[in-house]
Structures are given as C-alpha cells and as structure tokens.
Amino acid sequence: MARRKRSKTCGLLGCGEYGSIEGIIMNTKNIAYLLAFVLLFGVVFDAKAADDNRYLVKSTSGVWKKYFGVRHTFDSGFTTDLSDFQFRLTKIFGLEVESVKKLYVLPAAEAAFPSARNNAKNQRLTPVDQVPWGIKMTYDDPFLAKTSGGDGVNVAVLDTGVLKTHPDLKNRIKGCKDFSSPKSSLVDGKCDDKNGHGTHVSGIIAADGGSDGLGVFGVAPTVNLYAYQVCSASGSCWADDVAFAVRTAADNGVNIINLSLGSDSPSSLVDDAVAYASGKKVLVIAAAGNDGPYAGSIDYPAANYEVIGVGALDVNKAVSDWSSRGINSQTMAYVVENGDIEFAAPGVSVESTWKDGGYAILSGTSMAAPHVSGLAAKLWQKDALDPLAATRDILHQFSLDLLPLGDDDASGWGLPTL
Secondary structure, eight states, rough: OOOOOEEEOOOOOOOOTTTTTTHHHHHHHHHHHHHHHIIIIIHHHHOOOTTEEEEEEOOOHHHHHHHOSSSEEEETTTEEEEHHHHHHHHHHHOOOOOOEEEEEEESSSSEEEEEEEOOOOSSSOOSSSSSSSHHHEEETTTOOOOOOOTTTEEEEEEOOOOOTTTTTTOOOOOOOEEEEOSSSSSTTTOOOSSSSSSHHHHHHHHHHHHHHHHHBBSSSSTTTTEEEEEEEEEEEEEHHHHHHHHHHHTTOOOOEEEEEEEEESSOHHHHHHHHHHHHTTTTEEEEEOTTTSTTTTOOTTTTTTTEEEEEEEEETHHHHSOOOOGGGSOOOTOOOOOOOEEEEEEEEEEEEOOSSSSEEESHHHHHHHHHHHHHHTTTTTTTTHHHHHHHHHHHHHHHOSSOOOBTTTTTOEOOOOO
16 A cells, blocks of 8 residues: 655745654744744844734644733634734734724713712712612603612623722622733722723612612612723723623623623624623623614624614603614514614613712713613513523513604614513
C-alpha cells in the first residue's frame, strides 16, 4: 500500500508537516520564540492600546490568551484590548479578530434636572410626587398612594451603576458588581454611579419610599435589586462587558434583566448572551431607543425578538415623536419578530431617584423600559412551567391598545397595566 505523502507548509514560522507531532511541536516552539521576541521588543514600538481597540479574538489558544491578556472568555473566543502593534500581529499570524461594539445608555430626550426638594442640611430630600404619574398609569390608578409587589423576584439593572446609599434603594440592593472597570473585568461589591442614569432606572423599578416612607415609590418596591455596572460615567458600554453581565445574571438566579441601553446595530456577543439568558428562563427587557419617529429606527438589543422592546409614552398616553419605532406593520401581527417593538410605557418627564441622594426628572425610552420591568416583576409567574413565557404572555393580556389601533410600529401590543 502506497504511503500518503504528507504536505508541508513553510512561512514565517518555518516548515512543518500537517498531521505530524513533530510539525506541531515545531510550530508551537516557533510561536513561543517569536512571542518572546515580541515581549522583549514589540512593546517598544507600540506599548499602549487605544481606548477603542477592544477585539474578540476568535481563538482558544492559551498562548494567545497569555500574551494578549483576557478580559472575558466566550464560546467564540476571548475579548481583549489590543495595541496597534498587537493588532498587526494578529494579521501576521492569521488570527481572526472582530471589533467589539459599543452600546450607550440611551440619552434622555431632555436634560435631567433636580426635582423640588428640601435642601436644608441633614434633612431628607423629598420628591415632587411620591408616586409619579408613570407609576400611577402602570397601576391604572390615578389616586394610587403607595405601590406593592415584587417579593422574591430578582431584577438586574445593567447600567451605569447605582447610588447604594440612596434612602429609597439601599434596602432593595442585594448585589452590586462592576463589569466596566478598565483594570479588571469584574469587581464585586462596587457599582458607583457617576452618571445618574442607572440610579434613575433602578428607582423606577424598585424604589420603596425609604425607611421613613418619605421617598419615591417604584413599580415593584419589594424586589431584590442587583446593580450591574456595565457602562462608564460617560454612558458608553462595551458589548463584551454587557454580554458577560447578562450571562452572570442568568447564572446567579436573576429573573428579569433591564437594559436601558442600545446601539444602532446588533452585537453577536450580546445576542448570544440574550439567547443564553432566555434559555435559563430569564426575561430581558430593553429600551427601544430615541431615534423616532421613523419605522425601523428601533435600537439593539430591543430589536431582538427574544427581548421585550419598549417605546415611550407621555402623560396623555401618546407615543413621543422621538421614541424609536419598530417594523411591526411589515411583520405578522401580534407575533414578536426581529425588529418589532412590543410595548410602550411612561417615558416623558419621569421622576425617580438620582445619584446625589435626591430625585431628578428625565425623558427617554430608558425610563419606559423599567416601568415594564417593574410590572413584570410584580406579575412574575414563578409557579409556571415557563415563568418567562407565562409572564410575557400576561403582559400581552394586560396591555391597553393605543392609537393607531392594532400591533403598530410605535407601541406594539400597547401599554401593559394592572
């Protein structure tokens, strides 16, 4: 029987035989020698990675992980910050790399401003309205004096962090993690909010009025709140940090994830993380974006069919012009597909907790999404075989159709209420 001739390859790393142990060893040694040279001299040419040079390196090699450093590991590879020299090195070695996208906390349609409050030294800061109009609309009760519900339900807010000492939130916060630090991929116990956005979103969901009962109330004031800081003080968020936080939440028993952040295009890392969370029966809710009124202007991940995308309403139950739209008119009615918006909720001039221990009023779909997250927590179908599907279904059932009638681009099923 004739022996099959082994093919050889020659290049920067020398020659080796495919299929031979000797060839593999030779190849590995050459990589090690070259990397040793790079470690000694390469840094001279380009020692520092730029702020926007984060990449997904599609390799499982321990050699590359050790040289480049690892921020997060995923099924498709690992993410890291590459200098220009390191990036060029990936091309020399034929490594497949992909830029990691950035997402942003969705900017308020109007600037935040402090609510009227008592600023006297050592006195409690108080809100304009302890039960803001959006909470009353969600409860379908204009005379509501206090909210309730959410016992035993775990809600993770992936945002700019939270003020852990805020009187209306400190008893609700059960976990705090920072995924956004440039020096470490995860810092447990830290989630300082230097932006304010995350504290505002958290209050809409979980504010409990404080121990003295003088503060503001959120939709579900007895939930367990997990503050996952995935965005910087400027409001920018790396997709790999968001994706890793989504997976961490799913692995740690979270029931609902609120994402008041987005991007104009999808991220495979975030989409894969959402699929992973959905597989663990975690409900993911996201802001639709503030790019309306054009059809198809919905942001990602809200446009993902596995995510509940939420637009913004004003006090008259009208969808704001700036609230992003879906493509519901182009897809099957009352069946969630990619690009559809699912609900609309209060998102114009919404009062909630703020990073200074007081309160602020913001507008945006960032404010609308947590109204639905809070309601989902209040209605969480924990005894169902599939709590995610059962809760999503009951939100559909409890929705008030809005103009234009039907499953429309602006509001989908409509406004979910009690």
